[in-house]
Amino acid sequence: MEVSCLWSLIIVYIFRICRVHALLPIPIISLEDKIKINEETKVTCLLPSSECQCLEVELRIITEEKLKNCVSHKGNFSNVTCTLEVTKDMHEVELSCEAHFRTKSKPQRLNIQTEPEFTDCPNKLVWIEGEENSFHCKARGFPPPSVVCVKDSIVYMEGEKFTTLKNMSGDFRCRASNFDAVSKTVTVSVQYEPRISLIIVQPSDSVSEGENVTLICDADAIPPPSYSWHTPTTQLLYDHDNRTIQIKDVKRAHDGFYICIAQNKHGIQMLKQKITVHEPEIVPEVDLGKLTGRNGAEKMEPALFGLLAVLLHSSFYYLF
Template sequence: MEVSCLWPLIIISILRICRIHALLPIPIVGLEDRTKTSNETKVTCMLPASECQCMEVELKIIAKENLTNCVSHTGNLPNVTCTLDVTKDMREVEVSCEAHFRTKSKPQRLNIQTEPEFTDCPDKVVWIEGEENSFHCKATGHPPPTVTCVKDSMAFMEGETFTAFSNMSGEFYCRATNFDMVSKRVTVSVQYEPRISLIIVQPAASVAEGENLTLICEADAVPPPSYSWHTPTAQLQYEQDNRTIQIKDVKRAHDGFYVCIAQNKHGIQMLKQKIVVNEMEIVPETDLGKVSKPSGAEKTRPEYFGLLAVLTYTSVYYLF
C-alpha cells in the first residue's frame, strides 16, 4: 500500500525534472563541409538560440543499505525499481533518487573528400564483333567518381552497353574523375570471323602450259585463320601457312576453279578463282622454197646452199 502511494510522487517528480531540463538548450556539433584526407578539420560545439530535443536520463536510488534487483525502465516515464530487505533498524534510513541528464547533438557525418581509385578494371578485355559489351571499370572515391573510357573519337561511360566492332581494337584510356582524376590503360581485342578480300594470281589467271603460277589467298580475321583449298588437281605445292599455292610447269590438269577456305573459331568464308590454262601454240616450220634436185644426192646440198646465198645477197643489195 505504501509503495503504491509513492508512485504518483515519483512520477510527478520526474515530470517536473523533465520540464525543467526540456528548457535546456541542446548543443550542436558543427563540421566543415568538405575535408580531405591528411588535412586538418575543425569541429565546433555550439548552443542554438532555441531548440528542444529529448534528453537521456539515468535514475539512481541512493541508500545506505544494500539495494538488490534494481531494474531500470526507459521511455516517456523512465524509472528504476530496486528491492530492499526491511529490518527494524531501518527506521531512520534515508533513501533518495538521483537523476543524471545527458544531452547530445544531432549526429553529423564528416564529408571527407578522397581521390578516385580503380578497384576493378582489367588490363585486357576480349570482345566478339557484333555482340553487346561494356567497360567494367569500378572506382571508389568521394564524391563518387565518374568513369569514362576513351579511344580516338569514341567515349563510353562505365557500364554503358554498345555493339563491338573491329575498329575498337586497340588502347582505351579509362579515366575516373571527381575533384581529381586518375587514368588506366585498357587493351581491347575485338575478334571476328574471316574475311577473304581476294585471291592474288601471278602472273595472271590465264596462263599457257609450261608456265609457273602462284595463287595467294588474302584473308583477315582475329584470331588469325587457318587455310585450306579445293583444287582441280592434287599436283600442287603449298607454302607452310597453306595460304599460298605454287604450280611449276602448268598443265591442262590445272585448269579449273580454285576455292580458298579461311576459318577460325568464329566462322568460315570461301572465295573461288578460275584458272584458264591455254595450250601451247605449235609454230610450223616455214618452207624457204622448193629447189629442183639434180641427179645425185651429192650435188643437191651444195647447189641448194649456193642458191640460198645468191638470194640473200640480192635481198641485202636491194634493201640498201
C-alpha cells in the first residue's frame, strides 16, 4: 500500500513537470538564407510567443563556434542576435537556442510597527491675516500616524486649508498618533495691516487760544506701524515715534483737521480728528467804587437790615 502511494506521488509530480514544460514556448533558431565564406552572418534565437510575460527568460545560442556582438531584447517576443564570422570549416555546424525561464513571487514589504516621530514640523510659523494657510507637520511611523494641531479646542488637520484670522496667534499643540503618540508646541504669529481705533485728544478737541493740546494716535498692527501726520500747521512737537503730537499755546492757526497715518509692510490706514480753537473768554471787571458810593450803600441797606432781623430773632429763641 505504501509503495502504491509513493508511485502515485511520483506520477503526479512528473505530470506537473510535463504540464509546465508543455505550456512553455520553444525557442527558435533563425539563420540567414544565403551565407558566404569569409563574411559575417547573423544568428538569432527567438521566443515566438508573448504569452509568458510573467516569466523572466534568458535566451542563449549554443554552438562550438565563437559568437560576438550579441544583443538581447526583452519583452514581447524576446530574442538574442549574435554575429558569426563564417569560414569554410563551418559547413553543417549545428546551432541551437536555449530558453532558461525563471519565476519569482510579487515582492512583499516587511512592515514593522514604529512609534510616531516628527520629521518636518517648524517650531515657529508666521502667517498673514486673510491668506490661505495650513499646518505642514510631517511625521513618520507605522502604521502611518495622523497629525492634528489644536488651539482653544479647535482642531486643524495636517494639510487642511483655512483662511488665517488675527486671533490664531499663539501656541498650538500638534500631535502625531498611531498606536502611540508624540506632541510638540508650534508658535504661530499672525501679521496684519494697521487699524486705527481712535485719536485720543487731551484735554478736549475744542479749546481756547493759549491752551495746550495733546493728540495720540492709537493703531494696532503687526509688525508695529510707523506714524506720520498731516496737520494744518507745522508749529507742533512730535514724540520719538511720531505717535503723539503736542500743541503748546494754541493759536487760531491750529484750528482744523489732524490726519494720522499708520503704515507697515502689509498696508496703510488713515484717521482724521478735528480741533476747534476758540477765542479766550473775557471776564468783565468789577467797579468797586460804585459799590462803596452813596448809591451802593442805599442798595446794601435793605439787605443788612434783613440780616440783622434774622440774628435778633435767633437770639430771642435761645433766651426764652
